[in-house]
Amino acid sequence: MKYSHAIFVGIASITLLSGCGDRPESWDTPAVVRFDKGLENSFALIDESMHSVHLFSVDESLNLSQVRKNTGKNVVAVMASPQADRLFVLSKGEQPRRKSSDERPALWVYDGSGSGNLLSKYTLSNPLDSIAVDPEGRFVVLYSSGASGSFVTNRNELLVIDTSLPPGDTNPLPRTIRSFGGTPQRLTFTSPLNLPSGQRRLLIIETDQDLSLLDLDHLDRKEVTVRLSNDYKVVPAGVTYTDGVPQRNDDARLAVRTTKENSVFLLTFVPQANASAENDFGLTVNIIGLTSTPSDFAFVNTDGGLRLAMLEAGMRRATLVDPDTTTETQVDMPASFGRISLVTREISDAPAGGSDVAMLWGYEGVAFWSLGKSVGQAYRSIEVLPDIDSSVGNVVSVPAPNQSLKILVPNDAGYGGRRFYVLNLANRTASPLLTSASSLSLTVSADGQRAWFFQRNSREMAVVDLLTMHPQNLVLEQPITSVFDIGRAGGGRAMVALHYQGNMGATVVDAFSPDEASARMHVGLLQGGF
Amino acid sequence: MTQPRWLLLFSSMIGIAGFVGVLVACQASDAMDEEGSQMPPSYPGNEYPSLDGGGSGGGAMADAALPPEQELESEYGSPVATERYVWVANPVSGRVAYVDATTLEVRTVPAGNSPKAIAPVPNPDRDTAIVINELSGDATLLQADDAGNVSTTTFGIANEANSWAISPSGRWAIAWANADLYPNPNPVQGFQDISVIDVQTEKVSRLSIGYRPIAFSFSKGEERAHAVTQDGISVIDLLLPQGPSVSKLIPTSDDDFETSDTRDVSITPDGSLAFVRQNGSQDVTVVSLTDGHRIRVQLSGECTDLDLSADGTRAIAAIRDQHEIAILPVPQIATAPEDFEVVSIPNVTVGSVVIAAGAPVAFGFSNAAVEQRMAKIRWDVTPIRVQTMALHSPVLAVFLAENASSAIVVHKDKNSHARAFSALTLDPELPAKIVATQAEVFGVSLTPSGDRAVVAERNDASKIFGAYLVRRDNLQIDRYPLFSPPIAVGTVLGAKRAFVAQQHPEGRLTFIDLDTGLSRTLTGFELAARVIDGSQP
């Protein structure tokens, strides 16, 4: 009997011992990717299941080299710096925290130039889920959108982070703006404004019923809040600002349009009259009346001086308002345009004297509005581009050296044959390009040479040379989710098309000579490497 | 109805001359009530009449059947202007905004609950205004110092007060209830309570006067105030040791049961006499406010209008059917009722009279008839000079500069709508310039010197709103489009600006520089109060 026992023990031992050892749990964790970002010389994927950031760069042979760095748990937002040299990852950490070792919310800053190094980590006291990045790349403001799911959320609390400084007691700096019931909806960082008290940069916080201004150069000071109405029914819909005449420091202004009001609020920065106030600038408020709700506006320079140009949706006219006197001049338009963009710097024939040229666009095509002054008129010319006969939903700028080009994307409507245009501001011509895509996404290269067009979840894409307008179509192996045009190690650039299948794939193509035959497909980007 | 002359004099000091309220004949009151009820409850709160012309539009053959003349030149209380500021009350926020007409800086000060009727208070030292707070039943006195800071004093007043009568010196402010500003008042509402505020001592006396007062005046030395009511004229002694008190009621008619709502009462600036005219009557009753003695002056026909000169030396009566005017010497007429001069104006139908506030000049015209002519009357010469002036459209209303150097004549079209106006330069006399407006003329204001005038137009249906700046010297007229319905016009002489107050939830004023013609619109008087520096509590 003892022999049978021995056999049994032997077989059991074999069975048992064969189960010894295990592998990292990573292998059992599918990749979860919600965020991807193109950077200057790399692109980033956030693997939320592994709490890791993967930064990929492209070498001369179109191979991908990967750097994997830890990141926070429960990533809620990812943004790139305006120069695409840094990656900001906002995480909530472990909520709720049961142990002191549980991870806290944090903002992680990674180097986007290729090394993927963690540059800074700013630990937060509370989880937030929204990021606003300063166009100049210095400040990052974190705030709550209200969807964080926390038991109690203060939506008026902002965390201002100066990314040029290391983490410290006052960096991040929590600021709770005074609320009259509103919550932040939109943040705008201004460029330096010449205020009566000196040059300042301001953070404009639009809530759903009022406006607050924070002095970014004096974050220790309280904000200035402008209540737009007594009944809190006026909802801001956008702001524009001007520094005014360079020689003056008392004509910096801010204009606010709203969602429903037939008026625009005009705020003028004046010297502070109240000696006990912390802020050394004051505000006067005026209201400019219109006949309907403006759809877009911008401060423009005319030969007659600074004006606020406003467009009203569905109206074949524009209104120029003198911000000093609020005198209004109505300008008849040949069509209804809902949007305005200043293109003075991008064109070669800007009027002498400093007046602006604006591009008007919207449902009825595109026009150029030269804001110089002719006798008896407050404008010089309005030139409609006859080549563009479809509604324009979006205008995409092209970086230098082709900054005179604009890509006009039509509204998402209709199927089978839609036009988009590459508009040349220099000679006022528009090159139509036809696409069969029902919805179009595009990425413009940072060197301003190319534009990549694709339709999400489709395998087809195209690249258009912005100099020759030559399109080249490509059909990839896998459906495309995102496209980046990034720098390559050793020079050159590459197009990376991401495929959200499995553990992520990517197709890499030489951006200068795109060819499916020479494309390199990379699979399982997030596979292995544990 | 004729406003007391002292009010016109007061407005000439600060540049508000000639706010216009127009009533359509036969439908004027209904129209006003209707439009008043449509007035938005917010800024600035006061009702306004329209300037639509009235009249049945009958021709000269139908003179005998013409309706009564309409007195369309009335005065508004809100906004008002003092030497430096324009004051605007916001009943919704309970604040009063005051705009420095020179710098256009807007500031606000809290008043009471639902401030509405506001009036300037003459004060040589400080810009002062006083406002009735309807819902809190009190009044707030606002006084601005040189730095623009305003101090307030609150007085409890009688209920239902909605109008002000301010003495020329600014010492006395009487809050009273004008029944015409109430929509469909019950006949049992007498509106007989008034509050007399002594601004100097800051004391308030509540008194009761006759049924439904119409107007107030003050005696020359401000010892007494007179309230013209439907019962007669209530005499208020102001300087009694125990405070103001109603001393007597002086009937204005021999017949106590005579209908009083068609009675027109004018009181001389010194407060000694009252002239009572009744529609359909050819008699003018002169009442002594000292002893109540009444004397009747019989004219050759129905007296359709009677106005007193600013200096109180003449009363000019229009006898429309006879194409005559009667010039009654004051105070002599009270003792010699038959001793007056009658001037015949055969080629002009004169049913209404407007007298310049600072010159012995009057204009005679008719807005009941379709009359394109006017008569210019000078009584300081012998014989009295009457000059006929031909215009290009029937006359609806006439606004005369204080010194009679210019005038604005509002015309009516065939539908009795005020769709044009003429600008007249009277010194030197130049051809009238007629301007067709884009909407109904709503308000007129002339500077005391007559060199500038502002005419506002308004059409709510077509949303056409505008203001015209008239320059007397070259009769150049510029139009300024407005984005909101105008509710009042005026001038602030100290800042050499005219203003047009407009209907806007946040309050809107357009200032027009009288010299350069540049306009500037301020909207949102209380927005500055809503700019909150976080460091301030």
Added chain:
Amino acid sequence: MRALRFVCSSVLTLLVSATAMAQEEQEPTTAPSDSATQELPALEPAPMAEPTTPAPSSAASAAPSATVNASHPAGAIDSRQGYAPPPMSDAVDGPSRDMSRDFWQVHLGVRVGWVTSEGYDPFSENDGFSQVSMGATRAFVLSDSISFAPGLLWEYGNAASKARNAPTELSVHRLGAVAEGRLHLDRDLYVLAKLVPQAVYTGASIEEDSATAVLVRNAWRFGVDATAGAAWNFPRTLGVDDVVPQFWVVGEFGYGWSMNQDLAFSPDVDEDDPRASTTLDLGMLSMRGMMMRISVAMTF
């Protein structure tokens, strides 16, 4: 684990059938000489046969077994000389070899290895890798108690799992030459030392959704197993008649080594397919580590 189950069921089947087969009577054998001479079953004694030249046998049996020493019955253990093989049988139709050592041996068993290589992680949730093991050797008796058994060995195993939700599979074939040395401690027990140089074939695949074809990586590598163990003829020990074939349980423990293999996967497509250049590198796979082998051997 599947291989182990296969092996266990195979072993059970073989055991049952072998046990049944073991009931066939073969030549009588002489009990080992000890103080208690065992009585053989009553049979007619066979006539004494002329001494004959023993049949040629393998070199391993070059022992002085041709001389029958009557004083030492077959299979007797001489305490002075160790295990003495039994005399050659005179039966015309019986084997003439010492079936306790001089035999062919085939085995079926399971090889279990512990692969700690990180390259193995995609294919298994633990470090165990089991293979069915089959082989055959032929023993050559070198001395009374030492024999050498060369042979051949084939082992096959398969592991499947998921790597981040991508199904993976790894199959390993081992084809080896067996060099086994045995020290016979008893008729039914010997210890062994085995060296098996082998050719290792690994076939790995991963069905990564980001690729349009299954990714595979196949390679031949060299390996060697070095084990030591023991074999036990458990039926005979339990009293089963001395029959042919015999069944042994063999257990080994040792170390298996093989060369590193890269896991640079590429699509399973033709070489001229442009997708062929796609690679997915999951590191290096080293199928080496401690191992054990349990098998049932049948000798004859």
